[in-house]
Amino acid sequence: MLKGKNIIVGVTGSIAAYKAAYLIRGLVKKGANVQVVITPAGKEFITPLTLSTLSNAPVISEFFSNRDGSWNSHVDLGLWADAMLIAPATAATIGKIANGIADNMLITTYLSCKAPVFIAPAMDLDMFAHPTTQQNLDRLRTFGNRIIEPAEGELASHLIGKGRMEEPDSIICVLEHFFAEQKDLREKKIVITAGPTYEKIDPVRFIGNYSSGKMGYALAKACAERGAEVILISGPVSETIAHPNVTRIDVESADEMYNEAMSVFPHVDAGILCAAVADYKPAVSMDKKIKRESSAELTLQLTPNKDIAASLGAIKKEGQVLVGFALETNNEEAHALDKLKRKNLDFIVLNSLKEKGAGFRCDTNKISIIDQKGAIAEFPLKLKQEVAVDIVDKLATLLL
Ligand code: PMT
Numbered sequence: 001m002l003k004g005k006n007i008i009v010g011v012t013g014s015i016a017a018y019k020a021a022y023l024i025r026g027l028v029k030k031g032a033n034v035q036v037v038i039t040p041a042g043k044e045f046i047t048p049l050t051l052s053t054l055s056n057a058p059v060i061s062e063f064f065s066n067r068d069g070s071w072n073s074h075v076d077l078g079l080w081a082d083a084m085l086i087a088p089a090t091a092a093t094i095g096k097i098a099n100g101i102a103d104n105m106l107i108t109t110y111l112s113c114k115a116p117v118f119i120a121p122a123m124d125l126d127m128f129a130h131p132t133t134q135q136n137l138d139r140l141r142t143f144g145n146r147i148i149e150p151a152e153g154e155l156a157s158h159l160i161g162k163g164r165m166e167e168p169d170s171i172i173c174v175l176e177h178f179f180a181e182q183k184d185l186r187e188k189k190i191v192i193t194a195g196p197t198y199e200k201i202d203p204v205r206f207i208g209n210y211s212s213g214k215m216g217y218a219l220a221k222a223c224a225e226r227g228a229e230v231i232l233i234s235g236p237v238s239e240t241i242a243h244p245n246v247t248r249i250d251v252e253s254a255d256e257m258y259n260e261a262m263s264v265f266p267h268v269d270a271g272i273l274c275a276a277v278a279d280y281k282p283a284v285s286m287d288k289k290i291k292r293e294s295s296a297e298l299t300l301q302l303t304p305n306k307d308i309a310a311s312l313g314a315i316k317k318e319g320q321v322l323v324g325f326a327l328e329t330n331n332e333e334a335h336a337l338d339k340l341k342r343k344n345l346d347f348i349v350l351n352s353l354k355e356k357g358a359g360f361r362c363d364t365n366k367i368s369i370i371d372q373k374g375a376i377a378e379f380p381l382k383l384k385q386e387v388a389v390d391i392v393d394k395l396a397t398l399l400l
Pocket residue numbers: 193195210211212213214215216254273274275276277278279305306307308309310323324325326327328339351359360361362
């Protein structure tokens with residue numbers, strides 16, 4: 001699973017840095033290409049010579065290696081990697097990466113890295129248990145970073161507790177497992193809709209909804225990380241995405257989203273329709289601001305929008321896969337199944353507003369995936385990044 005994978009190993013200043021030597025040797029033995037990036041403090045614990053000998057490549061530590069104008073590009077490194085592993089990760093490095101304090105090569109590389117990041121903390125038990133460290137780790141989890149929990153045992157301080165960096169073999173297993181589960185989507189093209197639509201009432205008002213785009217953007221990232229070319233058609237959101245595989249098309253209204261989706265869909269392998277598209281728009285949108293004339297009621301006449309999912313379902317060709325979402329408040333499964341059939345979807349992702357932590361705006365979601373046979377797979381509450389991986393796993397089984 002690791003053969004040919006490009007892995008950045010970040011080493012920071014911890015006594016557990018000696019384990020990085022075993023880790024790197026293990027990764028290289030499995031056929032991975034390893035590039036070590038070490039912090040200045042890391043070099044106090046293990047020499048670059050040891051690490052470069054084991055990784056068969058010069059260790060990177062400084063932005064400028066020679067005083068001849070040459071420099072190490074953290075951006076190129078970030079794009080080269082299939083995964084980045086920071087092991088050992090000290091409390092200081094965890095705090096810096098959680099807050100974007102880019103004062104060494106390892107951290108700038110982390111910030112430029114488009115690949116999945118794994119972090120194996122190593123520190124004393126009280127440092128690990130401290131709310132600051134835990135909050136920083138939680139923040140990194142919300143970025144989609146995977147934390148490889150430290151083990152319990154005797155620490156460098158001779159105290160016993162949780163903080164020992166996980167053993168190299170176990171870390172390698174985590175990576176192998178990750179790559180084994182990741183069905184490669186290279187050479188696949190996927191269109192994803194995300195966010196809300198705004199339906200214009202007049203120049204200052206619109207009909208919208210609470211969608212933040214978080215779920216759709218997490219899906220775009222998950223597909224891109226597996227090598228797919230992603231076209232992300234996004235309603236107005238404050239989410240951002242910077243991945244070379246993602247092309248973002250910004251739209252505002254359901255009509256605009258429909259036009260973009262219809263023109264892109266014939267050229268892609270799959271569509272994931274995560275946007276919360278307004279079902280109705282004002283029958284007439286005014287050119288001038290509607291004035292409050294008196295206390296009389298104002299009636300807004302609405303007309304239905306085109307159903308993007310149903311329209312794509314109608315033109316879907318053999319071999320294309322179409323995934324929809326269903327956001328429900330009652331009779332969830334029956335409604336979702338009905339949408340799956342009506343819109344000619346291959347599977348539908350049901351999220352219910354009745355579930356705490358699911359649906360709009362939050363960083364988590366709780367989903368069920370319903371397939372064409374009506375089989376239902378339920379998933380626990382997870383971060384939207386993790387939910388996206390579950391959905392892309394399912395998509396990959398149909399695409400490959
Ligand atoms: O953006 P977040 O804050 O992270 O929230 C994520 C989410 C809750 C928006 C997302 O998980 C979700 O449920 N998206 C679909 C919301 C929705 O509009 O559901 P629906 O049951 O009304 O629509 C069913 C399906 O038809 C959806 O795939 C929808 O994109 C699609 N649809 C609906 C109407 C329409 N005119 N065109 C469509 O394509």
